Amino acid sequence: MRICIAGLGGVGGYFGGRLAVAYETSAEHEISFLCRGEHMNRIREKGLVVTTPRETFVAHPRVVSDSPAEIGCVDVLFFAVKGYDLQAFAKAARPLCHNQTLLIPLGNGVDNADILCKEKIPGILFNGCVYISAFIASPGEIRQVGGNCKMIVGPVNDHIEKHRSFEKVMKEGGILFELTPEIDLAVWTKFIFMSPMAAVTTLKRASFGEVLSQKRTRDMVLNLMKEVESLAQKRGIALPGNIVEVSLEKAQSFPPETRSSMELDASKGRPTELETFVGAVVRLAEDAGISVPLYEKVYKALLQE
Ligand SMILES: NC(=O)C1=CN([C@@H]2O[C@H](COP(=O)(O)OP(=O)(O)OC[C@H]3O[C@@H](n4cnc5c(N)ncnc54)[C@H](OP(=O)(O)O)[C@@H]3O)[C@@H](O)[C@H]2O)C=CC1
Ligand SMILES: CC(C)(CO)C(=O)C(=O)O
Numbered sequence: 001m002r003i004c005i006a007g008l009g010g011v012g013g014y015f016g017g018r019l020a021v022a023y024e025t026s027a028e029h030e031i032s033f034l035c036r037g038e039h040m041n042r043i044r045e046k047g048l049v050v051t052t053p054r055e056t057f058v059a060h061p062r063v064v065s066d067s068p069a070e071i072g073c074v075d076v077l078f079f080a081v082k083g084y085d086l087q088a089f090a091k092a093a094r095p096l097c098h099n100q101t102l103l104i105p106l107g108n109g110v111d112n113a114d115i116l117c118k119e120k121i122p123g124i125l126f127n128g129c130v131y132i133s134a135f136i137a138s139p140g141e142i143r144q145v146g147g148n149c150k151m152i153v154g155p156v157n158d159h160i161e162k163h164r165s166f167e168k169v170m171k172e173g174g175i176l177f178e179l180t181p182e183i184d185l186a187v188w189t190k191f192i193f194m195s196p197m198a199a200v201t202t203l204k205r206a207s208f209g210e211v212l213s214q215k216r217t218r219d220m221v222l223n224l225m226k227e228v229e230s231l232a233q234k235r236g237i238a239l240p241g242n243i244v245e246v247s248l249e250k251a252q253s254f255p256p257e258t259r260s261s262m263e264l265d266a267s268k269g270r271p272t273e274l275e276t277f278v279g280a281v282v283r284l285a286e287d288a289g290i291s292v293p294l295y296e297k298v299y300k301a302l303l304q305e
Contacts, residue, residue: 001029001169002074004096006089008035008048010134011106012080013142015151015175017050020059022173029169032063032071034096040066042140051137052144068095076166077123079105079116083276086112090119097123102166104128104153108198108261109276110191111284113156127183128153129190133258146258150176154183188228188237193247196224198262198277199298205267209256212248220294222248227292231281234288266305274302 005016016033023029033043047058065071077096081089086107097103101123105112113127133146151170155163160181170177180186200211200221211217225244232239240246265272278299285292 001076001166002032003029003076003078003169004032004034004071004074005078005080006034006093006096007079007081007085008033008039008043008142009080009082009136010142010144011130011132012078013048013136014050014052014132014134014144014149015078015080015106015130016061017048017057017059017142018175019170019173020048020061021057024060029173030062032065032074033061034065034068034071036066038139039136040064046140049141050144051142052149068092071096073098074101076102076104078128079103079107079112081107082271083107083109083112083273084271086115087119090116090121093119093121097121100124102126102155102163106130106151106153107276108191108194108273109280110187111276111280117156124158125156126153127156127187129187131190146255148176150178152178152180152183152186154180154186156183184237185239188232188239189243189247192225192228192232192239192243193250194260195228195277195281196221196247197251198260198273199224199295199302201260201263202266202272202274203298203301205263207256208251208254208258208260212252213256220298221251223294224298227285227295228281230290231285231288231292234290235284274299278302 005012020031023031044064047060049058063071074096099122103116103123104126106128113125129152131147131150134144137143167179200217204217225247262272262277281292281295282299
């Protein structure tokens with residue numbers, strides 16, 4: 001099986017690194033990295049160094065390139081770029097894909113599969129989400145600092161049984177991996193927790209603990225979660241009845257000093273995933289004909305920054 005990880009940041013670097021180590025000498029499976037710039041140069045020279053709280057390992061994938069054509073057609077393509085790069089990368093991804101390529105977005109967000117679908121890339125559309133906290137510490141070096149490192153993926157419109165061999169490759173590749181027939185449910189379950197937390201922590205430039213310990217901001221998170229819940233319901237996503245309470249508890253289970261990736265990006269003056277985390281809810285609600293007044297207000301405020 002030929003597997004390409006596109007985007008070697010915190011997410012792509014951790015999961016790609018694990019797979020590349022596991023299959024470094026395999027005659028059957030081949031891992032390639034699509035990355036760019038100084039990061040790519042360092043990985044080519046020295047391999048990708050991945051440090052976790054328990055170990056450090058160095059991954060040497062079979063191919064490291066910034067050119068989809070150089071990598072060529074693969075059987076599995078993981079999209080591990082930020083939401084704002086997904087469409088542009090999807091447009092460039094065609095040389096990597098054939099009709100049976102599994103196309104798997106791993107980023108935060110509930111519209112990633114729609115974005116890929118619109119680009120009409122050949123392949124079988126999946127969706128996915130990951131529970132991890134990781135980042136590029138320096139070119140060629142990934143640091144994983146939190147999360148249980150679980151990857152959950154599933155086909156959007158295909159039979160799950162066809163994909164058991166892929167599941168085996170992922171599990172034998174050292175990934176804590178779940179292949180689910182209910183990928184929408186998994187993706188929305190993550191989103192209903194992460195989108196409100198990203199929105200409020202960014203608006204207030206505050207940590208998880210600061211936001212959740214003050215009634216005003218905690219209520220804001222709660223009300224945003226309720227708006228996501230009503231949107232999910234309207235789209236036929238069967239979230240459990242206590243999803244808001246469970247999601248709030250999930251947010252509370254993080255160390256209080258946790259900062260969301262969107263707040264960190266905003267505070268550093270970098271591009272943010274505002275459209276992925278917040279704008280998408282406003283657009284999907286409009287399409288579904290439902291009202292999300294608090295999301296609209298927060299979106300407007302963040303757009304004006
Ligand atoms: N990091 C985390 O802990 C978690 C992240 N996520 C989500 O996962 C997604 C990825 O996040 P993360 O890994 O942090 O992102 P990063 O910014 O760390 O990494 C993305 C990488 O993709 C590269 N890239 C973008 N476009 C291309 C391209 N066309 N060709 C080659 N490389 C490209 C970027 O390169 P360059 O720097 O040159 O732009 C960057 O190195 C996001 O949606 C995020 O919200 C979800 C859970 C946890
Ligand atoms: C869960 C968390 C906080 C881990 O980095 C995250 O996914 C994000 O900030 O985008």
